[in-house]
Amino acid sequence: MLLHAHKVTKEFGGLVAVREVDFTIPERSIVSIIGPNGAGKTTFFNILTGLYKPTSGRIEFDGHDITGKPPHEIVKLGMCRTFQNIRLFQNMTALQNVLVGEHVRLKAGLIGAIFRPPSVIREEESAVRKARELLAFVGLRRVEDVTAKHLSYGDQRRLEIARALASDPKLLLLDEPTAGMNPQETAAMTRFISRLREDLGLSILLIEHDMKVVMGISDRVSVLDYGEKISEGTPNEVRSDPRVIEAYLGRAATA
Numbered sequence: 108m109l110l111h112a113h114k115v116t117k118e119f120g121g122l123v124a125v126r127e128v129d130f131t132i133p134e135r136s137i138v139s140i141i142g143p144n145g146a147g148k149t150t151f152f153n154i155l156t157g158l159y160k161p162t163s164g165r166i167e168f169d170g171h172d173i174t175g176k177p178p179h180e181i182v183k184l185g186m187c188r189t190f191q192n193i194r195l196f197q198n199m200t201a202l203q204n205v206l207v208g209e210h211v212r213l214k215a216g217l218i219g220a221i222f223r224p225p226s227v228i229r230e231e232e233s234a235v236r237k238a239r240e241l242l243a244f245v246g247l248r249r250v251e252d253v254t255a256k257h258l259s260y261g262d263q264r265r266l267e268i269a270r271a272l273a274s275d276p277k278l279l280l281l282d283e284p285t286a287g288m289n290p291q292e293t294a295a296m297t298r299f300i301s302r303l304r305e306d307l308g309l310s311i312l313l314i315e316h317d318m319k320v321v322m323g324i325s326d327r328v329s330v331l332d333y334g335e336k337i338s339e340g341t342p343n344e345v346r347s348d349p350r351v352i353e354a355y356l357g358r359a360a361t362a
């Protein structure tokens with residue numbers, strides 16, 4: 108298993124946002140977490156990526172105990188994420204955004220950056236080459252010098268993923284990657300996510316509201332409701348689970 112969460116709980120004051128959730132991500136898999144609004148999906152994501160410390164429970168990633176470790180250490184171990192709301196450096200170009208993502212991997216320290224010996228220049232050149240390859244992979248090579256804020260919405264999402272890929276992750280967490288997209292953009296993003304696994308051998312964890320996306324590309328789906336995992340299985344198993352139908356219909360009826 109690439110990731111293994113054991114009985115993870117997160118409380119905010121008296122509110123239990125995530126309760127004793129067991130969860131695994133196999134190598135080279137695409138898994139999704141779904142659930143009604145407020146079910147605890149984002150909180151769980153934030154625990155995995157180190158933004159929140161769990162109140163109790165343990166998380167192992169790629170053979171390391173990462174429970175309570177800060178986000179930058181978790182990124183270095185090979186877990187990277189995108190956010191529900193795009194968080195690019197809006198006034199930097201596409202290329203610069205990807206270079207920032209690579210930064211966690213670069214070796215040159217402050218002294219190297221000031222004196223720029225040949226080894227540092229070589230490292231910079233190879234960083235730019237790699238950034239261009241990543242931009243080509245996500246289909247943005249032609250806009251490498253365009254500032255992020257001038258890219259279309261779909262392209263900004265791709266750029267965010269390219270920046271995440273720049274840190275050489277083994278696991279990529281995508282928080283609602285198709286939010287705000289039209290059906291064509293959504294279909295293109297779905298194909299793109301599949302390619303991340305096929306071409307790069309990544310594992311992917313998705314939070315996604317669009318059921319068509321989830322059901323189309325996930326190997327396994329976990330369902331949260333009021334912070335508890337109420338169902339898990341293949342898309343077909345989950346879709347026909349009465350507890351899942353009840354959670355969605357019940358919540359919709361009171362919404």
Ligand SMILES: Nc1ncnc2c1ncn2[C@@H]1O[C@H](COP(=O)(O)OP(=O)(O)OP(=O)(O)O)[C@@H](O)[C@H]1O
Nearest residue numbers: 119122123124142143144145146147148149150151
């Ligand atoms: N920082 C926080 N402080 C206090 N309560 C929080 C905090 N973050 C989340 N919560 C609460 O935890 C519960 C789970 O929220 P969370 O955002 O994880 O749900 P979600 O499934 O991601 O919802 P959505 O689909 O709307 O994004 C909610 O009741 C929310 O109000």
